[in-house]
Amino acid sequence: MRWLDERTGIFHLADEALNEPIPGGARWSYVFGSGLLYILLSQIVTGVFLAMYYVASADHAHTTIEYITKVVTAGSFLRSLHSYGSSAMVVTLLVHMGQTYFFGSYKGRREILWLSGLGLFGLVILMAFTGYLLPWDQKAYFATAVGTNIAGEVPLVGNWIKELLRGGTEMGTLTLSRFFVAHVFLIPSCIFLFVGLHVYLFRKAGSAGPVSEHPIMPQQKAEQFYPKQVLMDIAFATVLIGTLGLLAYLYPVGLGPKANPADTSFLPRPEWYYLPMFQWLKYWSGAYSVIGIVVIPGIIALILVVLPFLDRRLERRPWKRPVASFSFAIVFCALLFLGWQSNYQDTNDPSVAKQITKQDSLANAFMTSPFVPEVVGGSTANAAAALSPAAKAGKGVFLDNSCDQCHGENGEGTDKAPALLGAADKLGPDTLVDRLLHPTKKASDAGMDPVDVSDSEFHELVAFLQSLKK
Ligand code: HEC
Structure with a gap:
């Protein structure tokens, strides 16, 4: 001291x-x-x-x-x-x-x-x-x-x-x-x-x-x-x-x-x-x-x-x-x-x-209400980077079949069709597949054709739709 x-x-x-x-x-x-x-x-x-x-x-x-x-x-x-x-x-x-x-x-x-x-x-x-x-x-x-x-x-x-x-x-x-x-x-x-x-x-x-x-x-x-x-x-x-x-x-x-x-x-x-x-x-x-x-x-x-x-x-x-x-x-x-x-x-x-x-x-x-985290990287580039390989390929199928013309490039929806964000979760896998193969009357009236692609492309498309979260 x-x-x-x-x-x-x-x-x-x-x-x-x-x-x-x-x-x-x-x-x-x-x-x-x-x-x-x-x-x-x-x-x-x-x-x-x-x-x-x-x-x-x-x-x-x-x-x-x-x-x-x-x-x-x-x-x-x-x-x-x-x-x-x-x-x-x-x-x-x-x-x-x-x-x-x-x-x-x-x-x-x-x-x-x-x-x-x-x-x-x-x-x-x-x-x-x-x-x-x-x-x-x-x-x-x-x-x-x-x-x-x-x-x-x-x-x-x-x-x-x-x-x-x-x-x-x-x-x-x-x-x-x-x-x-x-x-x-x-x-x-x-x-x-x-x-x-x-x-x-x-x-x-x-x-x-x-x-x-x-x-x-x-x-x-x-x-x-x-x-x-x-x-x-x-x-x-x-x-x-x-x-x-x-x-x-x-x-x-x-x-x-x-x-x-x-x-x-x-x-x-x-x-x-x-x-x-x-x-x-x-x-x-x-x-x-x-x-x-x-x-x-x-x-x-x-x-x-x-x-x-x-x-x-x-x-x-x-x-x-x-x-x-x-x-x-x-x-x-x-x-x-x-x-x-x-x-x-x-x-x-x-x-x-x-x-x-x-x-x-x-x-x-x-x-x-429970805490909901902010989705980081909501921007297109980051979202694409975060996709699994199958979903990434599925995005190609989505674009090739002109789905984007009605549902938007990232499934965000346009005035022609609703957003697909969260749709896969909402419908569940079986109904999702069904909606793709047999669009509802409203969808086909709007001009949505049944999806007609190879099996592997179909899986990729579903993977992509499932990656679209709200
Ligand atoms: C010409 C416009 C158009 C095109 C092209 C189109 N859709 Fe659609 N789609 C619609 C409309 C309109 C609905 C809404 C039907 C309803 O509300 O019942 C819909 C509904 C859907 C649904 C069900 C959504 C839900 O929440 O119930 C899925 C899944 C879907 N489309 C996927 C696709 C995919 C995949 C493609 C490309 C292969 C595609 N659509 C191309 C217009 C289109």
Whole structure:
């Protein structure tokens, strides 16, 4: 250990990390900051494993998530942990922020600390937004379509932002790869930077202690961070692990059918923490939407930013800060009300409720259906390369007898005759042979002659037809 310490200064580092004085002693109410750090860690670990299977393209993203959910060992558990983790992050963050605000812990030379916290809040919200699209199911697609449309409503730069987010006017693979890059590279890098800054500034300012404590020159007897507070933090992290694990195990997160941009009836609903915002925007339509989307949120954000610069009193007790406490209570109740109202409207409008029930049952049906792999190499060249020799020869017979004129070169069907993909499986070998030798009335009316070839050619033809899978 001494050898290591002489080269790295590890004892000093451990000392710095663990011997932080906490005025008034360790408390359960201080566990939320480190709880957030624990959830971040969990999100990174689960996210890395999810990324090992994920493909960020409109063609494959949904299949890869379906594969993770239905086939990969513990894949559904891992994905559910990541999903519940994002909700836990938002909840814990709101508690942490609310507490800092309500108990005046942002006071006394903690302006930049507060700002870095606001920055982290914004980054977490962006993580939730970008992550929501990645499964590329109906819900993901349409919620993000709404989200990017809202961005498009911002005056002057709105359209530019919208196209920047989407990578064009429509949503597709470019949108998905942009969101993926933001979700796994850009935003996380910023988060690491801000977390470093936040923890550093917190240590620099020192723990604020209980509300009765002076925020700059603490008076109360201090207790070291280690061991009591460390143990409390670990206990809280254990509760988080247990809760997230149980939720992920008992209520695995679902996946809906693949996004279908042509479906105009789908009613998108955001993740619960976006519901108040979603409901709020319903109040502002047409020319007024600027007020709801930009002006009022802008004012609230501005108030939060300038708060520690304006509120210079060192008083921290909530009951001595009626304006701050009241505005906190009002905003909190408004958010609860909006969330409740959104839910109320959805359940009480029969047509909306019916559509949402339908969407849910489609998603449930999709979840219980078995995983069907994508057929790799659907293109002509690859399909031919994958054929058995007999089937390959059979393709020659198929073409020589002009079957392709009605059924298409690869049996995909034309307007003259139906596709033959999957027909052999559907009919079974005996009926297939029978249909070739004795075409149905409809077929012969259309001009299909009974197949008249040598025995070996006939076998090859059947082998070819049997190779035509859906
Ligand atoms: C002139 C157009 C035409 C040509 C050429 C033709 N078919 Fe057909 N074929 C049809 C039509 C139309 C049907 C659909 C009959 C029905 O729905 O009952 C059909 C049905 C079939 C079916 C049954 C499919 C099913 O799902 O029941 C098979 C197998 C088939 N054709 C194979 C062939 C083969 C092999 C050749 C070449 C030797 C060929 N056809 C040439 C028009 C054609």
